[in-house]
Amino acid sequence: MPGLISPAERDYILKGIECNIRADGRQRPDYREVILETGVVSQTSGSARVRIAGGSDVLVSVKAEIGSPSASQQFEGRGADDLNNELTQMMSRFLHHTKTTFTTPSSSSSQGSAGAGASTTAGSSSSTGGINLSKLCIIPGQQCWILYIDALVLDYGGNLMDAILMGTRAAIFDTQIPKTEVQDLGDGQFEFEVLDDAEDTDIVEGREDMPICVTLNKVGARHIVDASPLEELCTEAKLVVAVNRSGELCGLQKGNDGGIEPSLLLEMIQFGKTMGQTLIKQLDLKIKEEADSDLAKRQRGEPIQKLGFFAQ
């Protein structure tokens, strides 16, 4: 990945964007082709690989483990477990790493734990990430499922954050959590058993409401989506708009060292929202298609062919 850009290249990109033609022939609001595949790593509870044509390649895995609900490590006054916030924090870290190396094994975990204790703050913010965290609870206040979400950046070709969130959403869709049976031994004592049945598992509730994000890059007086690495270098300011299926905004964050005029800002938010909603619809359609075809094949007893790592 080039770390520097020459004035001539910058000028070329700037002028092109002004005329609504980008270096790879796209228009300003065009997304590159996205290849999404779920269930690529069999050892995980759920996984997905996202490739944005000719560039970014992200592998996201979800691993469900049993742990005890942690006391809030977050800022006071916030909901205890805010998945989306954690992902936003991830973003900066990812971008920093990829500047130095191509493949970045970096890990970050988001926790889902139960907030059943009486003193926990009323959890309106836990709904941001969409996932219904209270459904991950096994024994209130003692045991819960922790969803570790790890994203591995295999290749960098711009627009990483979008790819990571898209992958995360798909991986959560793919996630199967074993069912548990809780026994009440009385006297505040509980015991539980994890049912080892690959066919009968729980899905992550609220997965449909998980947001994805659209990164808008402001280049000159215009904004583009899905920027290539060179375009990212010309970006003055970027705006990450996280949006869920019903078109609710789930997070906004400005990046890079530039400012945005208020009118353009509002326009960008609106644009990101529409764009994100369209993307989510398409993604949902594809995920459903894949799941349906997998199911049909499984019922017919046919082997399920995955694209695999070396597919083009």
Add this chain to the structure above:
Amino acid sequence: MDTTTATTPMNLENSPAFTFTASTFQKLHPIEYFRKFVSQGVRPDGRLLNGFRPTTVHVGVITTANGSAMVRLGGTTVVCGIKAEVAEPKLDSPDQGYLVPNVDLSPMCSSAFRPGPPGEQAQVVSDAINRVLKESKVLDLKDLCIEEGKAVWTLWVDIVCVSYDGNIYDAALASVMAALANVRIRNPSYAGGIIKVAGGEAISDENSFRLKLNRTPLSSSFALFDTSLTLLADPNFAEESISQGQISITIDEHDELCAVSKIGAGSSSQALLRQCVDRARERSKELRAIMSAQ
């Protein structure tokens, strides 16, 4: 800084090209510059040699802490916040709580400090305060016991330096003492391994307790300047950086010495030490008056 134009005497008569302003002179020859003032019995900031800087103390400035105080000593500002938490006592002292003072000299307060773990000076000051608190038995740690062998209070005494201009030890110790006197902890109840405090109503004498301070040590520091070992009370940053060493005298309200420390190369006579103690006695009374006026 004093900006009145002064010239060095050695080139005063012949070459006007070599005259510079006082501030330039100060930068080039800080010690010589200082000597000129000291020979006249004053210091560049207008203080007499044994003068302390104006001091203000405010208590209860941080509402998220159980006790807090802000002390300003000229350009030095420190904030001390005390938070009480519950911990398990040590095995060999099952009825004693913890008192943990730490000084944070962040890079914000002066360019002399680097980000990261505490530097040398912060460690020295933390340790000095810890020793004064422990060895003068300021607080009976048994007062911090909730349930013997099970739970005790831990007082995290954190001192943040907001602005650094010398003599951090005096300011920090004063802020710790003021904050300790300000501490209020809600009465705990112990049941089944869980410590509970009642919330809701406003904190009052019925539902909370204060700490009983056996004594209030306060310190006065003096810098030793030049080979003549001239005493400079309450040195600021510039004075600290050119001083030979420093003497700190810690005295409690009964005029009893709690700690005496001398750091630096200069050797000091008994007479010098006596001079320090005498001045420190006066100063500690002044400071006590300021603190009790709060």
Add this chain to the structure above:
Amino acid sequence: MDRKRVPGPELSVAPLVEYPIDHERWTPQQEKRHDPKRQPEDLRPIYLKTGLISQASGSAYIELENTKLACGVYGPRPVKKIGQGFSGMGVLNCDFKFATFACVKRRNNTRQDPQEKELSQILSQALAPAVRLELLPKSVIDVYITVLESDGWGSCLAAAITAASVALAHAGIEMLDLVAGCSASYMQIGPSISSTTTETSSSSGAGNPITPQIQIFMDADTEEEKYEQGAIVLAYMPSLNEVTHLLQNGKAEGPIINQSVEHCMEACNKVYAVMHHALLESMKESKDA
């Protein structure tokens, strides 16, 4: 083990606070705020003063009632880190730190936690558009923030942005404009909101015929943030009419966001006046001295 600090017990916890059953907590009802004297659009009174830190190139101290923080600016000074290479632009290095006693829960001071790192980055992104870094090649400007007390997450960040940009101006660093920061929280208000119903409110209260009403509270404090659905922090350069940072979390409909952005911009203009005043005061003081 940390040998550089006075050691305390390895594990200590805050005592459990037990509220009496009849204890009345503030809940977002009607348009009453936690502080009843404030209207929804009111900010807390701001106290802003420059020059508190004598050793710094520039400094500022800001207080919004219980939110108190100090900011010190050092520089521009030469880049010391080896390996950063030549940079034609200056670097704005921000360091956000909480005092251990700044929040209700004690923060451990051993390492900069991810939250502080994130806030540091946000701060530098919010300030960079205003600072003329192109005039300062091979230099670094260090901006240090210490939060002495935090009452509201958003207001803390907003206050840090405001204080830092005043401190930069106080240090005499060339800037295009001052950056004012402002925060807003939005939450559902209604008579039936209690801590038990909010947990199921994501399904928009099936048994609740009253449509939830969203109210925007500017500059929310900790108590109000407990009930917030989401919050927004905006950094804005009023003279240039440019937004330098926007951070939003929590679910919201588009119009709410637009509305809160506008509210924040208006509030930033008020903050701007305070910043101006503080800087003029510091000019007067230095003239008198």
